[in-house]
Amino acid sequence: MSKSKLIASCVLGCVGLIMGGALFVSGSAEIANASANINANVNVNSSVGAVADTSASPLTNSTAMKAQPANQTPVFETVMASKSSPAMKDTGKVTLKTAKDLGLPRIGMVIDPERTAIVITDPQNDFLSPDGVAWGVVGESVTENKTVENLEKLFGVGKEMNIPVFVSPHYYFPHDHKWRFEGSLETLMHKIHMFDRKGELSVAGFEGSGADWLEQYKPYIMGDNVIVTSPHKVYGPETNDLVLQLRKRGIGKVVLAGMSANLCTESHMRELVEQGFQVTVAMDATAGAKTPAGDGYQAALANFHYIASAVVSTDAAVAGLRKAFAQKMESH
Numbered sequence: 001m002s003k004s005k006l007i008a009s010c011v012l013g014c015v016g017l018i019m020g021g022a023l024f025v026s027g028s029a030e031i032a033n034a035s036a037n038i039n040a041n042v043n044v045n046s047s048v049g050a051v052a053d054t055s056a057s058p059l060t061n062s063t064a065m066k067a068q069p070a071n072q073t074p075v076f077e078t079v080m081a082s083k084s085s086p087a088m089k090d091t092g093k094v095t096l097k098t099a100k101d102l103g104l105p106r107i108g109m110v111i112d113p114e115r116t117a118i119v120i121t122d123p124q125n126d127f128l129s130p131d132g133v134a135w136g137v138v139g140e141s142v143t144e145n146k147t148v149e150n151l152e153k154l155f156g157v158g159k160e161m162n163i164p165v166f167v168s169p170h171y172y173f174p175h176d177h178k179w180r181f182e183g184s185l186e187t188l189m190h191k192i193h194m195f196d197r198k199g200e201l202s203v204a205g206f207e208g209s210g211a212d213w214l215e216q217y218k219p220y221i222m223g224d225n226v227i228v229t230s231p232h233k234v235y236g237p238e239t240n241d242l243v244l245q246l247r248k249r250g251i252g253k254v255v256l257a258g259m260s261a262n263l264c265t266e267s268h269m270r271e272l273v274e275q276g277f278q279v280t281v282a283m284d285a286t287a288g289a290k291t292p293a294g295d296g297y298q299a300a301l302a303n304f305h306y307i308a309s310a311v312v313s314t315d316a317a318v319a320g321l322r323k324a325f326a327q328k329m330e331s332h
Contacts, residue, residue: 094324
């Protein structure tokens with residue numbers, strides 16, 4: 001190779017290196033800028049307490065991304081899917097989500113009107129009436145939470161929007177008093193004749209008794225949208241047909257409420273979760289006993305947060321249910 005060709009070759013090589021370096025720097029700058037923008041967005045959203053569905057695509061337009069106070073979320077969230085996203089054709093999904101950040105994932109529960117029901121445990125006089133045998137220990141909590149009023153709100157939206165409502169009652173018949181062993185509260189309930197009935201095929205003395213429904217709930221419970229299951233015997237639905245009735249109607253999601261918080265309500269939540277249902281608890285449509293052993297409601301509230309998909313106020317549950325089922329009616 002001649003000296004002139006060698007020099008020309010070196011010059012071209014240096015030019016190539018310079019151009020390549022420039023392209024690399026330019027590309028790195030664009031990547032850095034994009035990364036900075038993403039981080040800025042994340043920081044802005046997290047600083048204002050925004051709540052987002054982490055499974056949503058970047059094209060999703062969600063009201064959940066609107067700024068909210070750090071300790072509060074919307075009553076419910078409506079996720080609007082982009083029409084250009086082939087994987088997300090549904091729009092207007094309503095999600096019930098825990099309001100406060102308690103250091104746990106707030107996954108929420110999307111209300112699917114075809115698969116969602118309300119479940120209410122023990123809406124009976126012995127728990128909810130001042131004349132009931134348990135009022136002395138549960139009355140303060142029932143009053144504080146406005147449990148009676150909040151349960152009526154759930155019955156009301158069920159009737160208004162034709163939402164399936166499953167009532168899981170608690171009854172004791174004469175043969176139940178012949179059990180050979182019991183836990184402490186079973187012993188107490190039998191001793192004070194809580195939820196007693198004359199017999200499984202008899203309604204003698206039932207009207208107005210402690211086992212009867214609270215009077216203001218009776219018009220709702222007589223409605224066509226309400227299913228009264230067979231009675232549970234201890235605390236959970238393992239001893240009645242609630243799960244069967246839910247499955248036979250294609251229900252997979254439940255808004256749970258009723259009495260009492262750390263006993264029948266919590267036991268129903270646990271078993272429904274174990275059986276593959278998604279559960280949201282209406283936290284002020286329940287209450288618990290206050291005794292020297294502890295505050296039953298507060299004990300249950302902690303476990304609701306640990307186990308349920310969402311723990312929400314009754315007002316949030318009612319608003320979300322009404323919106324979701326209204327969308328179903330409009331679509332038909």
